[in-house]
Amino acid sequence: MDITALSARYRVRRLTPDDAPLVYALCRENSLYYQYCPPFVTEEGIIGDMAALPPRKTLSDKYYVGYFDGEKLVAVMDLIVSFPDESTAFIGFFMTDVSVQHAGIGSGIIDELCAAMPSFGYKSIRLGWVKGNPQAESFWHKNGFTETGVTYDTDHYTVVVAQRNL
Numbered sequence: 234m235d236i237t238a239l240s241a242r243y244r245v246r247r248l249t250p251d252d253a254p255l256v257y258a259l260c261r262e263n264s265l266y267y268q269y270c271p272p273f274v275t276e277e278g279i280i281g282d283m284a285a286l287p288p289r290k291t292l293s294d295k296y297y298v299g300y301f302d303g304e305k306l307v308a309v310m311d312l313i314v315s316f317p318d319e320s321t322a323f324i325g326f327f328m329t330d331v332s333v334q335h336a337g338i339g340s341g342i343i344d345e346l347c348a349a350m351p352s353f354g355y356k357s358i359r360l361g362w363v364k365g366n367p368q369a370e371s372f373w374h375k376n377g378f379t380e381t382g383v384t385y386d387t388d389h390y391t392v393v394v395a396q397r398n399l
């Protein structure tokens with residue numbers, strides 16, 4: 234997949250462990266997210282997430298990417314393609330920089346993603362949010378994602394699975 238096609242507005246590139254301090258600086262300001270989805274972020278945790286995969290997937294299916302406005306990192310997305318089935322892409326994580334929030338930037342990035350993915354053969358995008366997180370639930374509803382009815386429990390929270398058909 235050509236990730237430069239994911240946005241006309243921002244420069245999109247894969248993030249590497251060298252970018253961990255940059256990603257950490259963006260994430261650590263989003264304290265509400267980590268109240269619902271502990272533990273609080275660390276650089277080591279970010280490096281682990283960059284390599285984390287669901288069962289039976291390989292790194293070739295994983296796009297842990299940054300959206301850059303010039304040199305400024307405005308958003309981070311962890312996208313797994315062909316998961317949980319061939320025609321679905323899965324957003325494992327999406328976060329914008331607090332300094333640019335509430336300006337439509339997050340929604341704009343998701344709109345561009347949803348517009349681009351069909352050209353790579355994907356028919357739906359799936360994701361999960363932590364039950365009760367008002368920020369995540371409101372954002373994904375606003376962006377056309379609806380609950381699939383599936384939820385699953387982790388040790389610390391319940392995840393609500395949602396999907397948008399493209």
Ligand SMILES: CC(C)(COP(=O)(O)OP(=O)(O)OC[C@H]1O[C@@H](n2cnc3c(N)ncnc32)[C@H](O)[C@@H]1OP(=O)(O)O)[C@@H](O)C(=O)NCCC(=O)NCCS
Nearest residue numbers: 266327328329334335336337338339340367368369371372
């Ligand atoms: C959710 C998030 C991606 C939105 O980014 P953004 O650049 O502000 O996006 P937009 O301006 O397009 O959307 C803002 C919408 O997010 C939701 N939102 C943001 N903050 C909120 C809050 N504190 N409480 C409730 N809803 C909130 C609302 O739906 C809001 O829409 P509104 O302004 O019409 O009320 C950003 O707040 C973020 O990174 N949060 C932490 C990580 C996270 O929760 N990611 C999603 C779950 S994986």
